[in-house]
Amino acid sequence: xxxxxxxxxxxxxxxxxxxAIREILKLVQNPEVISLAxxxxxxxxxxxxxxxxxxxxxFNKKSAQALQYSNTExxxxxxxxxxxxxxxxxNNGELxxxxxxxxxxxxxxxxxxxxxxxxxxxxxxxxxxxxALNAFYSYGGELVGIPMDDEGMQMDILEEKLxxxxxxxxxxxxxxxxxxxQNPAGVTMSLARRKKIIEIAHKFNVFIVEDxxxxxxxxxxxxxPSIYSxxxxxxxxxxxxxxKILCPGLRLAWILGNKEIIRKIxxxxxxxxxxxxxxxxxxxxxxxxxGKLEENIKSNVQIxxxxxxxxxxxxxxxxxxxxxxxxxxxxxxxxATLPEYIDTGEMFKEAIEENVxxxxxxxxxxxxxxQNTMRLSFCFPSAEDIDEGIKRxxxxxxxxxxx
Ligand SMILES: Cc1ncc(COP(=O)(O)O)c(C=O)c1O
Numbered sequence: 001x002x003x004x005x006x007x008x009x010x011x012x013x014x015x016x017x018x019x020a021i022r023e024i025l026k027l028v029q030n031p032e033v034i035s036l037a038x039x040x041x042x043x044x045x046x047x048x049x050x051x052x053x054x055x056x057x058x059f060n061k062k063s064a065q066a067l068q069y070s071n072t073e074x075x076x077x078x079x080x081x082x083x084x085x086x087x088x089x090x091n092n093g094e095l096x097x098x099x100x101x102x103x104x105x106x107x108x109x110x111x112x113x114x115x116x117x118x119x120x121x122x123x124x125x126x127x128x129x130x131x132a133l134n135a136f137y138s139y140g141g142e143l144v145g146i147p148m149d150d151e152g153m154q155m156d157i158l159e160e161k162l163x164x165x166x167x168x169x170x171x172x173x174x175x176x177x178x179x180x181x182q183n184p185a186g187v188t189m190s191l192a193r194r195k196k197i198i199e200i201a202h203k204f205n206v207f208i209v210e211d212x213x214x215x216x217x218x219x220x221x222x223x224x225p226s227i228y229s230x231x232x233x234x235x236x237x238x239x240x241x242x243x244k245i246l247c248p249g250l251r252l253a254w255i256l257g258n259k260e261i262i263r264k265i266x267x268x269x270x271x272x273x274x275x276x277x278x279x280x281x282x283x284x285x286x287x288x289x290x291g292k293l294e295e296n297i298k299s300n301v302q303i304x305x306x307x308x309x310x311x312x313x314x315x316x317x318x319x320x321x322x323x324x325x326x327x328x329x330x331x332x333x334x335x336a337t338l339p340e341y342i343d344t345g346e347m348f349k350e351a352i353e354e355n356v357x358x359x360x361x362x363x364x365x366x367x368x369x370x371q372n373t374m375r376l377s378f379c380f381p382s383a384e385d386i387d388e389g390i391k392r393x394x395x396x397x398x399x400x401x402x403x
Contacts, residue, residue: 181331
């Protein structure tokens with residue numbers, strides 16, 4: 001008789017289900033399907049030759065170090081490079097303010113592990129990054145969503161919600177925001193809202209977790225100072241990653257914040273993976289020291305800008321007039337909103353039959369609303385596929401529009 005695995009799962013494992021995106025990505029293996037679903041960077045942005053050369057060099061000169069364990073906080077030289085890179089935008093810190101993580105996904109998990117006990121509240125945007133929601137849920141966090149408009153999270157609603165939660169005796173630990181070119185919505189928080197969120201966080205004595213993987217992928221407009229750079233009391237924890245500006249395969253990211261919090265995160269990371277791959281860290285470090293990162297970012301911006309333009313033009317051409325969509329100034333994603341009577345989860349099968357895929361919006365919403373929204377990614381497919389994919393999707397949606 002085979003073992004009944006279900007009897008053995010922890011409460012957490014029993015509760016956690018496969019993410020909608022992972023399940024969808026399985027369905028889009030068929031090469032005929034144009035996928036506007038995944039959030040993977042375009043491999044043409046990976047500096048393969050440089051990484052090859054750097055790796056060779058490392059194995060020639062530092063193989064013992066490269067193949068060894070390392071310290072939990074991360075390679076000091078790499079942390080220094082990242083701090084220098086961040087300081088250009090006013091994101092200042094010392095070595096003790098930064099820890100390397102194995103991707104920002106690990107960073108989010110560590111944030112959950114550090115702050116959340118069952119029943120604690122984390123405030124999130126509606127919609128928000130699904131894998132962050134899952135990381136916070138996994139520690140028993142209760143997620144309370146705040147709607148966004150064109151300027152990001154709506155601060156009057158945030159303040160009302162925090163007042164209500166306080167009156168109910170709930171412990172709110174942090175407000176999670178993706179301040180630039182949000183995943184999934186593509187929205188950027190305005191400067192006024194950034195100032196306001198700090199004021200509100202201070203008033204209610206909560207942390208802000210600013211997840212910022214797309215900040216450098218700005219196609220137009222002036223950069224807005226990060227919440228981290230605007231706040232002076234050490235209550236912002238900022239997450240950044242090499243995934244979108246170099247490559248995700250190195251699994252390298254960082255957490256920047258209050259020294260005490262970073263120290264605590266290091267202790268918790270020891271129980272997670274001891275240290276982030278030192279081989280990856282050495283590669284990224286040499287790459288940054290060569291001065292090529294800034295060049296690579298510039299070229300990435302050009303590549304993704306073209307794709308964004310193609311997607312926005314295609315949406316204008318092919319989507320029915322009853323739909324609206326966000327117009328991101330950077331990043332990877334657009335969210336389209338269809339008439340309320342269309343459930344994008346139900347419509348997904350019809351899209352697959354037309355050989356096009358997207359991510360239905362509901363899983364991104366902590367309140368499980370947003371059934372009539374969809375996330376469309378322009379990062380991975382070619383410009384031709386983006387145009388054709390949106391054309392196919394437009395056809396699918398038009399069939400569901402009521403006259
Ligand atoms: C908002 C956001 N945070 C974090 C991550 C995770 O990035 P990483 O590859 O560094 O784990 C992603 C990846 O798509 C993301 O969109």
